Amino acid sequence: MKLLEQRILEDGVMEGEDVLKVDSFLNHQMDVGLFAEMGKEWARLFADDHVTKILTIEASGIGIACVVAQQFGVPVLFAKKNKTKNIAGEVYSAQVESFTHGRVYDIIVSKKFLGPGDRVLLIDDFLANGAALQGLIKLVRDSGATLVGAGIAVEKAFQPGGDLIRSMGVRVESLARIKAMSSKGITFCD
Template structure:
């Protein structure tokens, strides 16, 4: 998606060789007009799939998932990283190692909101090593729901997550695929 790639070039900041900060427009301060275009593109890519629910993980994917859900006309469900008094009892759970935070989380979703009849689209801001997506995939499979695929804003194609998820037979649609990046040479996108 040229619009997203252009925005990454303009406002993204590369730290080292593996951190891409896009907090100016994607995952801290959010450009809702850009999100609207991202949601429309996900809707175009997954058109005709009869999606009934969008699932993401707390917290950076929530904004994007909400706007995409408006385009599809379906609810958003997000996996929580911490059990709360509000979510007690019957839950699906999976473990996720966070690249950003360097720790392992138990993610949870109430069984009330993820049902076997659901057709689920996963949405997230980044795909790097694939841990978050694998955790979400595990939740969908545990629920017996149908996994339609994953919509990713930015995929670090030089890291193994995208290949790993695709080898699991999951359709992954990434709007911007980063081939390489460094502070010295900037960002190169896949063709």
């Protein structure tokens, strides 16, 4: 998606050769107009998949997922990183190692919101090593729901996550796939 790629080039900030900060428009301050265009693209890509639910992980994916859900006319469910008092009853859970935070989380989703009748589209802001998506995939599979695929805003194609998730048989549609980040700048996959 050229619009997202252009925004990354204009406003993204590289920190080394593996960290890309897009907090001015994607995952801290949010450009909802850009999210709407992203949502339209995923709605086009997954139009025939009869999505009934959008699933993401807190916190950065929630804003994007909400806008995408509007395109599909379905609810958003987000996996929480900590069990809270307002999640009562049984939950699906998975462990996720966060690349960004350098720690392991137990993510949870209430069983009352995810089940065999659901057709789930995963949405997230980044795909690097694939740990967050693996956790979300486990939640969907444990619930008996159908996983239709994953919509990713920015995939670092030079890291192993995309290949790993695709090798699991999951359809991944990334709107910006970064081939390399170096002192020369960012290059995108063709």
